[in-house]
Amino acid sequence: MKEKHNTREVILQTATRLFQRQGYNGTGLNQIIEESGAPKGSIYYHFPNGKEEIAIEAISMMRKLVLEGAEKDLTGKDSAAEAFEYYLNNVAAIFDLKSCIDGLSIGLIASETAFTHEQLRYSCEMVFKDLQSQHAQILMQYGFDREQAEELGITITAMIEGACILSITYQDGNPLRRIAKQLSLLLKRSQETQGEKQNGNE
Amino acid sequence: MKEKHNTREVILQTATRLFQRQGYNGTGLNQIIEESGAPKGSIYYHFPNGKEEIAIEAISMMRKLVLEGAEKDLTGKDSAAEAFEYYLNNVAAIFDLKSCIDGLSIGLIASETAFTHEQLRYSCEMVFKDLQSQHAQILMQYGFDREQAEELGITITAMIEGACILSITYQDGNPLRRIAKQLSLLLKRSQETQGEKQNGNE
DNA sequence: CATACTCTAGACCGGTTGGTATAATTTTGG
DNA sequence: CCAAAATTATACCAACCGGTCTAGAGTATG
Numbered sequence: 001m002k003e004k005h006n007t008r009e010v011i012l013q014t015a016t017r018l019f020q021r022q023g024y025n026g027t028g029l030n031q032i033i034e035e036s037g038a039p040k041g042s043i044y045y046h047f048p049n050g051k052e053e054i055a056i057e058a059i060s061m062m063r064k065l066v067l068e069g070a071e072k073d074l075t076g077k078d079s080a081a082e083a084f085e086y087y088l089n090n091v092a093a094i095f096d097l098k099s100c101i102d103g104l105s106i107g108l109i110a111s112e113t114a115f116t117h118e119q120l121r122y123s124c125e126m127v128f129k130d131l132q133s134q135h136a137q138i139l140m141q142y143g144f145d146r147e148q149a150e151e152l153g154i155t156i157t158a159m160i161e162g163a164c165i166l167s168i169t170y171q172d173g174n175p176l177r178r179i180a181k182q183l184s185l186l187l188k189r190s191q192e193t194q195g196e197k198q199n200g201n202e
Numbered sequence: 203m204k205e206k207h208n209t210r211e212v213i214l215q216t217a218t219r220l221f222q223r224q225g226y227n228g229t230g231l232n233q234i235i236e237e238s239g240a241p242k243g244s245i246y247y248h249f250p251n252g253k254e255e256i257a258i259e260a261i262s263m264m265r266k267l268v269l270e271g272a273e274k275d276l277t278g279k280d281s282a283a284e285a286f287e288y289y290l291n292n293v294a295a296i297f298d299l300k301s302c303i304d305g306l307s308i309g310l311i312a313s314e315t316a317f318t319h320e321q322l323r324y325s326c327e328m329v330f331k332d333l334q335s336q337h338a339q340i341l342m343q344y345g346f347d348r349e350q351a352e353e354l355g356i357t358i359t360a361m362i363e364g365a366c367i368l369s370i371t372y373q374d375g376n377p378l379r380r381i382a383k384q385l386s387l388l389l390k391r392s393q394e395t396q397g398e399k400q401n402g403n404e
Numbered sequence: 405c406a407t408a409c410t411c412t413a414g415a416c417c418g419g420t421t422g423g424t425a426t427a428a429t430t431t432t433g434g
Numbered sequence: 435c436c437a438a439a440a441t442t443a444t445a446c447c448a449a450c451c452g453g454t455c456t457a458g459a460g461t462a463t464g
Contacts (some may be wrong), residue, residue: 007411025315027227029452039413044453046411051452063208082219107364109311110371112225125371153386154368154377155361162309162364166356169312175356182357189391209441233421241442246423248441253422 008046010036016058023108024055024120034119049126053164056123064125065135080142082185084156088163088180092173101105107162126170131157139187149193154186210248212238218260222303225310226257226322227321256323257311265329267305269336282344283389286358290365290382294375307366333359341389350396354389361385 014036018027029051033040073087091104110124125146136153138144157181166175220229231253237240249255264312275289293306302350312326338355342348368377 011354022228026314026318030450039411039417040453041413041455042411059260103315107309107314107367112228112314113365114370114373115223116228121371121373122437128312128368129372151365151380151384155381158364158368158381159357159361160364162360162362162369165309165313165363165367166360167332168316169323171316171323175360178308178353179357179360182353185392186384186388190387191397193391229421232420240425243426243442244446 006040007038011038011043011046011054011056012061014038015054018063019055019058019100019109020062020103020105024111025112026053026116031057041070052117052119055113055117055120059106059120059123059127061081062103062106062109063116063130066106066142067130069103070131074138074186075141077142078145079187080139080191081184083142085140085180085184086188088160088176088183091160091164092176092180095167095171095173101168105161105168107161107165128157142191143194144191145194148190154189155186156183209240210245212252213240213245213248213256214259214263216240217256217304218263221257221260221266221311222307225314226253226319227314229269230279240296254269254319254321256316257319257322261308261322261325261329262312264305264308264311265332268308268329269332271305272333272336276340278342279344281389282341282346282393283386285340285385286343286389288293290362290378293362293366294378294382297369297373297378299373300373303370307363307370309367330359344393346393347396350392357388358385 011032015027016030018032018035029040029043032038032054033043043054044050047057054062070087076081077083077086094101094104106124106127111118113124115121132150132153134153135156136146136149139149139152144152163176163179166179167173168193175180213234217229217234220234220237223229231242231245234256235245240355245256246252249259276285277290279285279288293349296303296306302349308329309324311322312330315322316324317323333357334352336355337358338348338351341354346354365378365381369375370382
């Protein structure tokens, strides 16, 4: 069975893309079927619990895409400030191309389902927590202490999410680029202040 | 006609609330009708162009609510840092109550319609720009120079939007409170750096 | 080859969607 | 009071929604 699971993967990839672009409520199964080329029977064969099950797996795929994309851009730089600025500028470049926005943001599906689909809300919460952790880990690798890294982790997660929404709305990478600079400054200053605090203790 | 325009206002208020809570695609006209008590005929009488027209007016109402709510909290404080921290803590308190989230955020309707409803996207872009301007104006009132105020304006807009999404997803005001503190620090440091730059020039 | 299992394919279903049409009711102003 | 205008009320519509069902095609194995 050379193509085993291929239909399932195609459905999932199409759904992931469409859910990120239009949201859960704005994406119908028929659109997923058309754009993936998968037969309707296969949707329920592979995802017996229906649309919600597809969405939960799509959120999982978004998580993987976002974490991997960020990891790739955030490591191997001279400082946290440089790393996060580089990452956000890469995300901005994707918006400029107006191309596929997979793996950039989960804010849409998170906020639209928060009051109406508890399982999806919970899945998104877990992804956001993973993103916060990733950011905090990266900051610690660049020398931040744990407490500050954690507070900055959640702040960075929010900033990136908010910046993506602005760029999506403006259909332009410019908001992300401007916010990348401010995030860079924020990180530089935070690290300087941490340095002073450590010197002060000695 | 003592109640002139009352039906129209009730429809609009209900729609504004529901669009903010569930988004545009997640809110059907029948739900607006039920929850507002308005007759279906009146929907098309008052909003002849249908759902999109309601949404455009709802976005306008959201704009008013957000701008007024922020104005009320952001003025009359000792510093920008204190003002924005106070504002975000008030927003957080609303999330803690799990009550009506009107006038807190437009990120959901903005992102879900960005690729599919150009008029709504445009309306949301204008609201975000107004929010940025408001934030920049407030910062200038507290002593920031124009250029820095504008860069911080867009950054604050993104941070608030992102923080609201996290709080919506976590169903908890805590993300907002934590980010309020980081925003306060960011503003303090930005103002100190601006002070040094001015001293350096003299 | 036969059999069992996996997977596809697409018809079908009841319910919901946004919108239309028009009669009935209410309001307004002379 | 009455006519005209404003507004309500509700039946109706085609299209779309997520989900069910079942025949049949494809694959693996003995």
